[in-house]
Amino acid sequence: MSNTLSEMRVLVTGGSRGIGRATAIALASAGANVAFGHHDDDAAAAVSLAEVQAHDAAAFSIKADVSVEAEAIEMVNCAIKGLGGLDVVINNAGILHEAGLLDTTVEAFDKVIAVNLRGTFVVGREAIRHMMQQGSGRVINIASDLGYLGRERNTAYCASKAGIGAMTRAWALEFAPRILVNAVAPGPVDTDMLGAEVMSEAQRQKESDIPLARIGHPEEIANMVTFLAGPQATFITGQTFGVNGGSVMS
């Protein structure tokens, strides 16, 4: 990939695996300097770091739980200090809890909201605080097609992802024209999140309803994020882009 993001300073949350790892690598290969967050998967984070550094990018990882406000704030500050500023933040960290509504406890619901929605809120707030002083910046939030479609046995997840879409539009309005805020809403993507626990036989059947007739690859989400971070995306804000093989059409 060409150096379209040369010297850009980027923070990706949830960079140890899946979409976050592919995104960190794609951004580094486009010339960005990358900090990425991760939670409890140190070995996976080390693999990501090596792959990002292989692109000659300045890169480092930060261990932090985005559902703990102090840790999320510290992660953003650490990224700003280590990178010498922050041009783009990608709110990608997320979890999924699959259970029927009647079996979903308040604790389980709160946990998903705390990571997916509140984590995005805190990291986004702190990144934007810095970007406003700096005078510019971009925020890219990872939503989900389930924020539109809904899915049985995924109440908290669907609610969190719909909330991310709404929060994206609110921030885009509040911080225009200096900060561009967009979201990417993947369809099903081949990562740990979509592993055996989630992909029941019935759900696998549903994936075959995707017009492009397959599940996506993490790199295909990373490509959209890289575009939105880059010099071609200067007149885009408040949008949520589906990268979903046609599972949602608008």
Ligand SMILES: NC(=O)c1ccc[n+]([C@@H]2O[C@H](COP(=O)([O-])OP(=O)(O)OC[C@H]3O[C@@H](n4cnc5c(N)ncnc54)[C@H](O)[C@@H]3O)[C@@H](O)[C@H]2O)c1
């Ligand atoms: N895989 C899919 O099919 C799919 C579809 C739509 C949206 N998404 C979204 O894409 C994003 C990435 O998903 P993925 O499939 O790569 O998942 P994944 O499980 O492979 O990776 C999740 C990442 O989030 C991090 N994380 C989890 N809890 C955290 C916490 N409390 N604090 C900080 N980091 C935490 C993990 O360390 C990991 O790096 C998520 O927001 C997910 O909801 C995924």
